[in-house]
Amino acid sequence: MPILEIKNLTHTYGVGTPFRRSAVEDVSFAVEQGEFLGLIGHTGSGKSTLIQHFNGLLRPTGGQVLLEGKDIWAEPKKIRAIRFQVGLVFQYPEYQLFEETVYKDISFGPKNQGKTGDALDHAVREAARLVGLRDEQLEKSPFELSGGQKRRVALAGVLAMEPKVLVLDEPTAGLDPAGRENLMANIREYHRNKGTTVILVSHSMDEIARNADRVLVLKAARILMSGTPAEVFARAEELLSAGLDVPQITRVAMALRNRGVPIDPAVYTVEALEKQLLALKRGGAPC
């Protein structure tokens, strides 16, 4: 049974007004336990509307959201419990920090979950450790920290609730290259060690290419493509005509094919392209 299943989901804004518009239309897919799913689509494709359904912030105007096989809206009064199970980290989450100390800020979620005493302390420290915050930083004001560190605090606040599904909306936007790589390494490690399902929304094709097991591409409220990164990026021309980017290496591979160099369309990383080129040079068949 998939951990999260979206069935024929439709969300229409402004029903009964002249501004009626479907941001998500008849979208269906399933996410397996422990999967790392990438979600791509440019601004206005319906990504943000879609992910706000995963933990019941928005209620579908049509279709269902199933968490572990159960419709999350079966009992609307219990929707709060769903929010602890599906953790949503918004864009620029550092703007949502509010407490006096980092420790208090991280503990807000688990405290509301009903955790107290040692269990609460453990959850906070474990989450802080996962995002690479040091013990002495826990007593600081979150507002004294750098942008990248603030973002870690906000992420830890969600991890401390130990969600079954972690949804990240552009977690690395605005960070420098080293900051981006560090944060993604933390998320990968968390995913690997805890086996938590991760859904990553990103504009960066390179980030999706490096991290996701499977990629969903949204366009104009619908799913345009779904598959492994290799399958999706092999359809580079389609992605480009949909106004999306492709990894830079995919562009190089395309340009090489145009020059008659037989590069496998599924190649999208530097390592894979290097390997194929070295094999070609040796006169061997591309692997």
Place this chain on the structure above:
Amino acid sequence: MSEMIQTESLRFAYPADEGRKPVYALRGVDIAIEKGSFVVILGHNGSGKSTLAKTFNAVLLPAGGKVWVEGMDTLDQNLLLAVRQRVGMVFQNPDNQIVANVVEEDVAFAPENLGVPPEEIRRRVDDALKAVGMDEFVTHAPHLLSGGQKQRIAIAGVIAMEPACIVLDEATAMLDPMGRREVLSTVHRLNREKGVTVVLITHHMNEAEDADRVLVMHDGRVDLDGTPEEVFSQVARLRHLGLTVPDTVDLLDRLRQAGWDVPLDALGAEDCAAAVAGALKKG
């Protein structure tokens, strides 16, 4: 005089907490930015690149050394307004720089404050919106526009001042790939067609590919300075500075280490493919 901006032993420190020593964000920067050029400044967080940019229009004043804008010393209080009219800034968050409820009023804000006559304001606003490709949106409400469109309005607001130089401080960081392309093509066009000097500060290495010159800041100083090709071929140095190199350069670097005869400075996908295909044919 062909220098737009020139600095000499420029130092700057942010005020420290009581009892602590101030930390210098700039520790001696000597650069000259030529009029009409397109310069990209790279560097990791805390390298001093944004601080440097803010000294270019006297948002920040040197704690040591000098900054000249078209020969005007930014430390001279009497020249402050003149300096700020010559160099316009665009910041990261589009929502923090829009002041009016209608696009044309927002763009008119600076010229109104400069006391430009009304007919002249009309002309400048129309021209500025045309220059950023937003002339259809004259009477729109800015908050209903996309991020890329809002940044273009912010740029139009700067252009309406008719500055000689525009400094963009991570102005594309919060935009999606399409918004980023819109903003970049806008500033490249302004640079090409109107001869506006552009200083672009960014974390995105690929935005530096088409620049005339790339400066890499590290620890408050200029660490690398040259054409994009010269700078990006310093693979080891860039990595040491906590920056990544474009994937094209990474690939070429790996192939060179495997003994291939390819240049390191083929930044674009097409150039890179041409270089690789050429090396393959040679056998």
